[in-house]
Amino acid sequence: MGDRGLLLEFGDEISPEVNEKVRRMALAIRATSIEGIVETVPTYRSLLIHYNPLILSIEELKKRLKGIENGLQQAPFPEPKLTRIPVLYGGSYGPDLEEVAKYHQISPEEVIRLHCSKPYFIYMIGFMPGFPYMGELPQELVTPRLKTPRLSVPAGSVAIAQRQTGIYPMESPGGWQLIGRTPAKLFDPEKEPPALLQMGDLVQFYQISEKGFKEWHE
Amino acid sequence: MARVEAFEVLKPGILTTVQDLGRYGFSQFGVPPSGALDPFSFRIGNLLVENQEEEASLEITIMGLKLKTLRDVVIAITGGDLFPTLNGESLEMWRTHLLVEGDVITFKRIRSGCRAYLALSGGFALPKIMGSRSTYLSGKFGGLQGRALKRGDILYTLDRPPPLNKLGLRFPSDWIPSFEKETVLRVIPGSHDHHFTEKGFKTFSSSTYQVTPQCDRMGVRLEGPKIERRSDVEESIISEGLISGAIQVPGDGKPIIILTELVTGGYTKIATVISTDLTKVAQLKPGDRVRFEPISIEKAHLLLIEQEGRLREFKRFVEQC
Numbered sequence: 233m234g235d236r237g238l239l240l241e242f243g244d245e246i247s248p249e250v251n252e253k254v255r256r257m258a259l260a261i262r263a264t265s266i267e268g269i270v271e272t273v274p275t276y277r278s279l280l281i282h283y284n285p286l287i288l289s290i291e292e293l294k295k296r297l298k299g300i301e302n303g304l305q306q307a308p309f310p311e312p313k314l315t316r317i318p319v320l321y322g323g324s325y326g327p328d329l330e331e332v333a334k335y336h337q338i339s340p341e342e343v344i345r346l347h348c349s350k351p352y353f354i355y356m357i358g359f360m361p362g363f364p365y366m367g368e369l370p371q372e373l374v375t376p377r378l379k380t381p382r383l384s385v386p387a388g389s390v391a392i393a394q395r396q397t398g399i400y401p402m403e404s405p406g407g408w409q410l411i412g413r414t415p416a417k418l419f420d421p422e423k424e425p426p427a428l429l430q431m432g433d434l435v436q437f438y439q440i441s442e443k444g445f446k447e448w449h450e
Numbered sequence: 451m452a453r454v455e456a457f458e459v460l461k462p463g464i465l466t467t468v469q470d471l472g473r474y475g476f477s478q479f480g481v482p483p484s485g486a487l488d489p490f491s492f493r494i495g496n497l498l499v500e501n502q503e504e505e506a507s508l509e510i511t512i513m514g515l516k517l518k519t520l521r522d523v524v525i526a527i528t529g530g531d532l533f534p535t536l537n538g539e540s541l542e543m544w545r546t547h548l549l550v551e552g553d554v555i556t557f558k559r560i561r562s563g564c565r566a567y568l569a570l571s572g573g574f575a576l577p578k579i580m581g582s583r584s585t586y587l588s589g590k591f592g593g594l595q596g597r598a599l600k601r602g603d604i605l606y607t608l609d610r611p612p613p614l615n616k617l618g619l620r621f622p623s624d625w626i627p628s629f630e631k632e633t634v635l636r637v638i639p640g641s642h643d644h645h646f647t648e649k650g651f652k653t654f655s656s657s658t659y660q661v662t663p664q665c666d667r668m669g670v671r672l673e674g675p676k677i678e679r680r681s682d683v684e685e686s687i688i689s690e691g692l693i694s695g696a697i698q699v700p701g702d703g704k705p706i707i708i709l710t711e712l713v714t715g716g717y718t719k720i721a722t723v724i725s726t727d728l729t730k731v732a733q734l735k736p737g738d739r740v741r742f743e744p745i746s747i748e749k750a751h752l753l754l755i756e757q758e759g760r761l762r763e764f765k766r767f768v769e770q771c
Binding site: 233234235236237239244245246258270271272273274275276277278279280282285286289290356357358359360361362363365402404419421422425426427430431 | 474475476479480481483580588589590591592637638640691692695696714719722750
């Protein structure tokens with residue numbers, strides 16, 4: 233991409249298998265720390281490498297990457313960590329819950345039960361700091377994005393769109409359907425690491441009451 | 451080293467932020483680089499005042515910033531010409547100046563470009579967040595409390611004697627970039643060529659596009675002939691990493707040049723502006739007109755080496771002064 237980006241592609245679909253390849257490669261590159269690699273951006277199915285062509289030529293970069301790729305199978309790979317995320321569903325906290333239920337002709341309670349029915353895999357953190365793209369939703373919850381995106385979505389909003397679910401760590405515009413809100417803090421620039429969730433890990437949502445939301449602390 | 455007061459913000463102007471060369475290594479957490487949009491002008495500013503190249507400076511947008519000097523400091527102003535004045539008199543850009551307590555600097559209006567940099571010897575004393583002092587506006591962190599400057603802010607510097615031996619130092623005038631209302635941006639095609647028809651790519655590389663008012667630190671939206679895409683491939687792509695200068699073409703067929711406050715995106719990319727021309731992108735303002743000229747990556751790297759050579763040469767010159 234341009235004169236200082238190289239995009240490595242590992243498949244053309246959203247699947248945990250393709251995503252694991254991206255993550256393995258990203259971890260291995262970080263562990264090798266090659267001078268001239270400025271940044272790696274791992275996403276669903278590709279890995280963007282920002283390099284400094286004044287330090288590292290593209291030929292040399294490709295050669296080094298090939299070397300890393302060949303040693304990938306031996307590289308250590310961490311087990312996924314499961315994080316439980318509390319959610320207050322519906323009402324003003326999840327203004328689209330009723331509509332989502334109506335769309336699928338099920339009750340709001342059933343939407344909540346389905347959303348909490350399984351752990352979700354975090355494919356990537358992107359769009360904004362700490363925003364996890366997670367999947368796949370149960371088939372009964374697959375819902376299109378809003379026709380008109382909201383200009384402002386409150387921080388902590390738990391949302392769904394197509395087969396994905398996500399959480400807005402900070403206030404922003406957004407087009408996903410908002411079904412609830414979490415009191416958990418997903419991003420803190422002063423913390424190390426700054427994001428609560430990481431690519432490759434798992435999230436299990438669970439329902440809390442309004443009282444639970446207000447009294448919740450980390 | 452102790453922190454001392456350098457400036458009081460009398461008027462913040464349209465948008466003034468603290469920036470350095472950006473925040474790298476955190477995109478896996480969704481954190482974009484941020485940083486000076488015109489890194490070339492930014493670096494020259496720091497070299498002129500004997501700072502490290504990456505020292506934090508002010509990025510001033512369009513007009514209106516008014517600063518009162520609170521102690522003797524050495525500064526340099528580079529980038530777009532926003533008509534800087536010192537106590538009402540025009541102030542020469544691309545050279546070092548000594549300001550004394552009570553001096554007032556004002557950026558009156560655009561004469562060319564869109565963004566100026568004010569480098570201060572000793573830098574702006576602010577904490578680094580994730581390794582950088584750059585303001586990330588939509589993330590609300592970095593720089594001065596994660597926001598643009600506002601009236602009444604006090605800007606601090608490190609208590610370091612000003613480099614008085616560097617006063618009057620100038621960047622060579624024939625190396626100063628000029629920022630015209632019509633500009634050609636050199637690009638490397640890709641990476642979603644297969645999403646566009648041949649006619650679409652020809653439209654892109656032969657048309658003139660106009661900068662719309664939707665231009666900020668995230669991107670520059672352009673208006674002009676619609677870029678035709680192939681009907682048999684999907685309009686959007688699975689989200690992937692972005693780099694500043696990447697040109698996205700969403701469903702409406704109008705290009706958007708991505709800048710430093712975005713980290714991932716799901717629109718197809720037709721090309722990416724080369725590194726040396728990012729300085730021109732940073733200086734675009736609504737109403738300006740651009741054309742795109744495809745070149746090879748080898749050529750782009752040669753241009754970058756040439757630009758870096760000038761920077762190195764100037765740095766050596768400054769060190770010998």
